[in-house]
Amino acid sequence: MQLKKIVIVGGGAAGWMSACLMAQQWRGDIAITLVESSAIGTVGVGEGSTPFLRDFFQTLNIPEDEWMPACNATYKCGIRFPGWSSREDFASYFHPFNTELDQSGAIQFFKDCYARRMGYDLTPVPDDYFAASAIAKMGRAPFARMSDGSVQVATDYGYHFDSHLLGEFLKQHAKRLGVVHIDDKVVDVKCTEAGGIDSVQLAQSGRLAGDFFVDCTGFKSLLMREALAVPFISCQDRLSNNAAVALPARYAEDKAQKSAQPQARFPTETIAQAMPYGWMWRIPLTQRWGNGYVFDRNYADFDQIEAQLREQLGSACDDFSARRIMWEPGRLQHHWEKNCIAIGLSQGFLEPLEAPMLRIIQFTCERFVELYQSDGLSGRAQQRFNQSVNQLIDGNIDYLQAHYLVSSRTDTAYWKTVQNNQVMSPELARLLRAWRSKESFDSVLSELSDALVYHKTSWYCLLAGKGEFNLPTKQAPASAHAPKQRLKEYNAKGAQNCLLTEGG
Ligand SMILES: Cc1cc2nc3c(=O)[nH]c(=O)nc-3n(C[C@H](O)[C@H](O)[C@H](O)COP(=O)(O)OP(=O)(O)OC[C@H]3O[C@@H](n4cnc5c(N)ncnc54)[C@H](O)[C@@H]3O)c2cc1C
Incomplete structure (x- = not known):
């Protein structure tokens, strides 16, 4: 069947990202209508991305100097994780977006991790090996000025952005690509005799029919969960956090006014700081900080969490009200x-x-476009689509859960419970077993490569960064410390050549 009309229901980041990607691909061939209810609004959080968002904007041919200022966006070289480990020397680490330039740093890092796993007294904290860590530590942008005066990418990077502004920007872009926009509320979903979706009934504008529907209605999942009764598989037993308080804060001084090139003059890392009942994010935008505390409602309530967050942020958040959000993972x-x-x-x-959601949105949409192009609406396309999307999500669950399993805080019952959780996928159990034993970790990573979403470097950074090592039993020769020191100096020197930013 050849699609003629796609109806997207929902105008949050998912709806407008999908509208843009589909319209970019099918403009003129398939009519695309997006219906959203401005009265209902969007979830309005979600301010960090992975490097995949660069590909998204490249696909749409939208340069950074067009979309970044419009979305108060800054660059992101990676994520800093303070407070997750109580192990000496591992108080904080950086998960970098690494690049090919980091190859020798990565090789040395893997070697040092191996030596430490074998009992030598090395301290392989990722920060010392990767360019992105050095750049972020200096609050610089991921671009180096070369000796000929040209500017080149110094490390892979993602972005921080205001999610409302991003939605608005993408809305305008999608409309320019021909997407029809309706602001109305879906009050009913009509199904066909065959069990598919026939149309959605709108409060003001009547019946809206289409031959294919995209459910972007957020947590409501109006079409998939409500109308089509597709089962939901909870992973609450693995990722127990189920709520967040989001609370913006002012910068100490008005940075935006001082800067002619705002997006290059702000901190270039997300901070994910462990807290007594979960963790707190700090995301630098050009006009303010985005902050939030993700937690498990079984251990603390919203009032308690908001109080802790406000205490942490001080007077910088006084002018802002907090948002409270709940979910089932x-x-x-x-x-x-x-x-x-x-x-x-x-x-x-x-x-x-690890800010995985926009990547999942992008992948899901791109995969649909790709499979429709190659296999139409066949059962084969559907089966491949479902399999690959589930694989991406399940791989993310493994990586996220690993953060908790190897954390070593013991200050609250929350941390003791998440560390001792025995419910995990066989793949994750296998990885942790290999790391903790003398088995070759790299062989296990290769063996599991089909199931793993995160690359080797990310797994090493997580496990080494949190200090998932036994106490050393052997002294390493003095020469064994030298390569790390050299890399540290090399990266620091390289970072000095990166475009200047002002620290947070
Ligand atoms: C605390 C928190 C932090 C997050 N941080 C990040 C992050 O750092 N990075 C990241 O990638 N992601 C993050 N996310 C996820 C991110 O916010 C979402 O994936 C993203 O915003 C997409 O949301 P959405 O478009 O699916 O849903 P929503 O934004 O909720 O949009 C739903 C849309 O459906 C419409 N709708 C609903 N019902 C109806 C109806 N009856 N009729 C018409 N329209 C309707 C609404 O009006 C709205 O337009 C975070 C999420 C949370 C909860």
């Missing part, structure tokens, strides 16, 4: 059912510790 059993796919929070949610 998990995903749909499958994401394509009959003539409907789910994209965004309607397909599930994983906590934002």
Whole structure:
């Protein structure tokens, strides 16, 4: 069947990202209508990305100097994780977006991790090995000025952005690509006799029919969960956090006014700081900080968490009100059912510790476009789509859960419980077993490569960064410390050549 009309329901980041990608691909061939209710609004949080968002804007041919200022966006070289470990020397570490330039640093890092796993007294904290860590530590942008005066990318990077502004920017772009926009509320979903979706009934504008539907209705999942009854698979038993308080804060001084090139003059890392009942994010935008505390409602309530967050942020958050958000972590059993796919929070949610959601949105949409192009709406396309989306989400669950399993805080019952959780995937259990034993970790990573979403460097950074090592039993020769020191100096020198920013 050749699609003629796609209806996207929902105008949050998922709806507008999907509208842009589909319209970019099918403009003129398939009519695309997006209906959203401005009265209902969007979830309005979600301010950090991975490097995949660069590809998204490249696909749309939108340069950074167009979209970044419009979305108060800054560069992100990676994520800093303070406070997750009580092990000496591992109080904080940086998870970098690394690049090919980091190859020798990465090789040395893997070697030092191996030596430490074998008992030598090395301290392989990722910060010392990767360019992105040095750049972020200096508060610089991921671009180096070369000796000929040209500017080149110095490390892979993602972004921080204001999610409302991003939605608005993408809305305007999608409309320019021909997407029809309706602001109205869906009050009913009509199904066909065959069990697919026939149309959605709008409060003001009547019936809206289409031959394919994209559910971007956020946590409501109006089409997939409500109308089509696709089962939801909770992963609360693995990722127990189920709520957040989001609270912006002012910068100490008005940075935006001081800067002619705002997005290059702010901190270039997300901070994910462990807290007594979860963790707190700090995200630098050009006009303010985005902050929030992700936690488990079984251990603390919203009032307690907001008080802790306000105490942490001080008077900088006085002018702002907090938002309280709850969710059940998990995903749909499958994401394509009959003539409907789910994209965004309607397909599930994983906590934002590694900011995985926009990547999942982008992947889900791109995968649909790709499979429709190659296999149409066939059962084969549907099966491949569901399998690959689930693989991406499940791989993310493994990586997220690993943060908790190897944390070593013991200050609250919350931390003791998440560390001692025995519920995990066989793949994650296998990885942790290998790391903790003398088995070759790299062989196990290769063996599991089909299931793993995060690359080797990310796994090493997580496990070494949190100090997941036994106490050393052997003294390393003095020469064994030298390569790390050299890399540290090399990266610091390289970072000096990166465009200047002002620290937070
Ligand atoms: C605390 C928290 C922090 C997060 N941090 C990050 C992060 O750092 N990085 C990241 O990548 N992601 C993050 N996310 C996830 C991110 O916010 C979402 O994935 C993203 O915003 C997409 O949301 P959405 O479009 O699926 O849903 P929403 O933004 O909720 O949009 C739903 C849309 O559906 C519409 N709608 C609903 N019902 C109806 C109806 N009956 N009729 C018409 N329209 C309707 C709404 O009006 C709205 O337009 C975070 C999420 C949370 C909760």
